[in-house]
Amino acid sequence: MKEIRIATCGTSLTYNGNFNVWQRQVERGLVEGKQTIARIYNFGENGQDSAGGLFYLYRALQTRPEIVSLEYCMNDAYVPRNISVAQAQANHLNMIGQLRANDPNVKICLMTMNPPVAGGSVPLTDRPNWAAYTQMYRDMAANDPTLTLIDNAPNWVGVTVSEIPDGVHPTKAAVSTRSVPTIISSLRPLIQ
Numbered sequence: 001m002k003e004i005r006i007a008t009c010g011t012s013l014t015y016n017g018n019f020n021v022w023q024r025q026v027e028r029g030l031v032e033g034k035q036t037i038a039r040i041y042n043f044g045e046n047g048q049d050s051a052g053g054l055f056y057l058y059r060a061l062q063t064r065p066e067i068v069s070l071e072y073c074m075n076d077a078y079v080p081r082n083i084s085v086a087q088a089q090a091n092h093l094n095m096i097g098q099l100r101a102n103d104p105n106v107k108i109c110l111m112t113m114n115p116p117v118a119g120g121s122v123p124l125t126d127r128p129n130w131a132a133y134t135q136m137y138r139d140m141a142a143n144d145p146t147l148t149l150i151d152n153a154p155n156w157v158g159v160t161v162s163e164i165p166d167g168v169h170p171t172k173a174a175v176s177t178r179s180v181p182t183i184i185s186s187l188r189p190l191i192q
Contacts, residue, residue, distance in 0.1 A: 003037045004191055007060035009053055009095075010071030012169060013113040014044025021172045022180050029184035036191050041065065049075035049083055050091035057095050061102050067190055068099055069109040069150065073133040074116070074168065078126055085132050092140065096147070107190045110137040111150040113179065117159055120167025127168075150186040152179040 008014050008023060016022055023040040030038040041063045043056070050072040060068060075081060076088040083091075092110070099106050112134045118124040134153050141149035155178040161167065163174035170178070 001035055001037050002192070003039055004067065005063055005065045006038060006040045006067040006069070006187070007043055007063055007065035008040055008069045008071070009043045009057065009060050010069070010111070011044060011048050011075045011113075012046040013074055014069075014071045014111075015042065015046055016044065016172070016175065022175050022183070025176060025180045026183050026187065029180070030187055030191055034188075034191060038187075038191065044071070047075065048072065049078070049081050050088050050095070051081075051083060054091045054095050057098055061098070064103070065106065066103075067107045067109065067187065069111045070095060071111040071113055073112055073130065073137065074127070077130040077133045079128070080126070085129070085136050088133060089136050089140065092136075107148060108146070109148040109150050109186065109190075110141055111183070112137055112153040114156040114159060114164060114170050114174075115153060117161060117164050117167050119161040120165055122167040124167060148186060148190060150183055152182050155179060155182055 023042050027038045027040050043060045053072050070092060076083045096108055099108055116124055116127045116130055138149060141147045164170045
């Protein structure tokens, strides 16, 4: 069986605790009916934004990934970080350039996750323009057909603090139900 290497880069929503629960679920979902083994390397970090992602991208490059997902909207939108949408886009374009310089055939995915919600311990006012950052991903993918958009945000319409207790980090069960199927269905066409 062929092995395909996937690097997931992003925030705590990518890191998702010590168990990498959604990555393991995605690995299993990607191999169903395929003659391929998917191996996901998780480079998500608590508190990471696209500036940090740009700085630490070399770690993902060391795995020689065929597919890379970038997920930084939640922390780029965090007001204390002071990262404008334009700066976030510049950081992402720089990461995309480095990934393509490392491997011109790499498949790059921009991944939205859940929105912040009111009622948790993290104030919704910390990320008032979150939607603008997720729209940036959609616009970038629309303008570059070689990018894949994994848009989980619509799956979270109507979500409450029962599924995102602190207002930012969803429960593992909610991620399994709301995001994992979209991640799998978006990645499957990229795997031979």
